[in-house]
Structure formats: structure tokens, C-alpha cells
Amino acid sequence: MKAYVFPGQGAQYVGMGKDVYENNPMAKELFEKANEILGFRITDLMFEGTDEDLKQTKVTQPAIFLHSVILAKTLGHDFKPEMVAGHSLGEFSALVAAGALSFEDGLKLVSQRAMAMQKACEIKPSTMAAIVGLDDATVEDVCGAIEDVVVPANYNCPGQLVISGTFEGIDKACELLKEKGAKRALKLPVGGAFHSPLMEPARTELAEAINNTQFNIPVCPIYQNVDAKPQTDPENIKANLISQLTAPVKWTQTVQNMIADGGDHFTEIGPGKVLQGLIKKVDRKMVTEGISQLQ
Known part of the structure; x- marks a missing residue:
């Protein structure tokens, strides 16, 4: 079965999407529509901006979403997903690609999500760290024993878990996890504690926007991050x-479930190759490929 997966924040790079914009009229039209919806020329930042420009959450999230979704649309009749999934932000790309959300509504929600997350980060400064070389249960136990907010945030693949929390909580957890034998406990250059209770103000804000948006039955199942x-x-x-x-x-659980349900050919659509690598770490036998440029 053909599975399509969509990357999240961190995969961005300057120049992303430029070839699609310049060589496909439909793609150019969608990018220009995005500039109108967002109220600024995100294409200028994507194609000729700086790394710093692209690192701003309000730019990063719509930029990755646009690159992924517009590439999927350029595939036309060749895009026949039997299952889809997206990592964090990538879930919105997957929903639009599978027809559960319109392009316009998907972009508006991604933009609102980015702004809401940015605000939540400013309310309580916080961060994330990647933990490599420990089993999930050990990481969960250490996080659970710390009084500050620190929780597992991304179960990326066996032996790689990202934790999220206050600066104090993350520092304590990194120290304890190294003592437990983690190969690496590395703080990430992110703006805040995504996928943690510290994002509650953003969740409340986004809930209203999501509840007021029209969602349709997708053309295939979407394996969602939460369950x-x-x-x-x-x-x-x-x-x-x-x-x-x-x-x-x-x-990790998403990829395992997709494989158990018959997924054997995974295509990552959008910038970077992160998800292909993670899928291989879940099961080396899987066929993976990436589409990051116009085919």
C-alpha cells in the first residue's frame, strides 16, 4: 500500500519551492493565493530570505505546509494515497493533500496555529531536547519524577525521543538522562515547549478556529499524531x-500501525528527508522515497 507522509517544523531551507513556483503555472497561482491569504509575501522569504527569516514560527509553519501541499497537488492523477500521516505541523499538510481540508482553510489554520504557538512561547519561555539511546519507558519515568514541567513530546523512532518543558525542567531531565546512559541529550534550537501542557493557551485559541472550519471525509485514512x-x-x-x-x-507508533495495516511504500512530500530516515529506523525493510522538487 502507498503511504504519503509530510514533514514538520525544522525541515525548512532557503530556496524551498522556488523550482515549483517557476515551472508550474498552477503552483505559481497557489503560492500567490497564499501571499494574499497571509497578507505578506511568504514566497520572497522562502525563495530568497535568510535562515533567520525562515526560523520564525509564523513563517516556518506556513512555508513547510505550502511546499508540501503544492508539491502534492502538482502530482495530479499520480497522487493516489492509500494512507497518509504528517509529523506535527505535517498533519495539516496531510489533511489538505487527502481532501479533508481545502487549501485555503488549511493555510489559514496553519497560520493561526503558528501565531498562537508563538504567543504561548512568549507567555512562558521554554524549550525542547532530543534524547538518543534510551528506551521510551526510561525517558517517561525520568520526566515524570521532575517537579518542573517536562514531558515526552515526539516519539520519533525507537531510541529517539524529544522532550519538552521549562528550561529548568529540560536541564534537570538532560542531566538525569545522561546519568541513565543516554548517548545524547541535546537541547534543540526551537522557540518553545511544543506538544506539552505549556501550549495550552495556543490549544484553546486554535480549538475555536478548528471548530469553525469545514472538514470533509478524506480520500483515505489519516493516521493522526495523538493516537x-x-x-x-x-x-x-x-x-x-x-x-x-x-x-x-x-x-513511532504511527509508522508501526501503518506498516501493520499494509503500508510498504512510503513517500515523503516536502522539504528534507527526516521522515524517511525515521521510517527506516522503525523498519529497515520499508521502501522510502522523497519528493522535494517538481517531478
Whole structure:
């Protein structure tokens, strides 16, 4: 079965999407529509901006979303997903690609999500750290024993878990996890504690926007971050999307479930190759490929 997966924040690079914009009239039209919806020329920042420009959450999230979704649309009849999933922000790309959300509504929600997350980060300065070389249970136990807010945020693949929390909580957890034998406990250059209780102000704000948006039945099941299970019911999809901001991304479990349900060919659409690498770490036998440029 053909599975399509969509990357999240961190995959951005200067120049992303430029070839698609310049060589496909439909893509150019969609990019220009995006500039109108957002109220600024995101294409200028994507194609000729600086790394610093692209690192701003309000730019990063719509930029990755646009690159992924517009590439999927350029595939036309060749895009026949039997299952889809997206990592964090990538879940919105997956929903638009699978027809559960319109392009316009998807972009508006991504933009609102980015702004809401930015605000939540300013309310309580916080961060994330990647923990490599420990089993999930050990990381969960250490986080659970710390008084500050620190929680598992991204279950990326076996032996790689990202934690999220206050600066104090993350520092304590990194120290304890190294003592437990972590190969690496590395703080990440992110703006805040995504997928943690510290994102509650953003979740509340986004919930209203999601509940006021029209969702349709997707053309195939979408495996969502919150429960790693296939969903097609628009109400379930909405509820999971709202919970996603404060809940961990169960990517390891998502890939395992997609494979168990017959997924054997994974195509990552959008910038970077991160998800292909993670899928291989879940199961080396999987066929993976990436589409990051016009085919």
C-alpha cells in the first residue's frame, strides 16, 4: 500500500519551492493565493530570505505546509494515497493533500496555529531536547519524577525521543538522562515547549478556529499524531487536531500501525528527508522515497 507522509517544523531551507513556483503555472497561482491569504509575501522569504527569516514560527509553519501541499497537488492523477500521516505541523499538510481540508482553510489554520504557538512561547519561555539511546519507558519515568514541567513530546523512532518543558525542567531531565546512559541529550534550537501542557493557551485559541472550519471525509485514512490510529471521521479528526498541540507526537507508533495495516511504500512530500530516515529506523525493510522538487 502507498503511504504519503509530510514533514514538520525544522525541515525548512532557503530556496524551498522556488523550482515549483517557476515551472508550474498552477503552483505559481497557489503560492500567490497564499501571499494574499497571509497578507505578506511568504514566497520572497522562502525563495530568497535568510535562515533567520525562515526560523520564525509564523513563517516556518506556513512555508513547510505550502511546499508540501503544492508539491502534492502538482502530482495530479499520480497522487493516489492509500494512507497518509504528517509529523506535527505535517498533519495539516496531510489533511489538505487527502481532501479533508481545502487549501485555503488549511493555510489559514496553519497560520493561526503558528501565531498562537508563538504567543504561548512568549507567555512562558521554554524549550525542547532530543534524547538518543534510551528506551521510551526510561525517558517517561525520568520526566515524570521532575517537579518542573517536562514531558515526552515526539516519539520519533525507537531510541529517539524529544522532550519538552521549562528550561529548568529540560536541564534537570538532560542531566538525569545522561546519568541513565543516554548517548545524547541535546537541547534543540526551537522557540518553545511544543506538544506539552505549556501550549495550552495556543490549544484553546486554535480549538475555536478548528471548530469553525469545514472538514470533509478524506480520500483515505489519516493516521493522526495523538493516537497513531487511522481516522476518516471529520469530527474525530478535528478533536485529535485540537489535542495535538499539548499531546505528544506518536510518530513511532504511527509508522508501526501503518506498516501493520499494509503500508510498504512510503513517500515523503516536502522539504528534507527526516521522515524517511525515521521510517527506516522503525523498519529497515520499508521502501522510502522523497519528493522535494517538481517531478
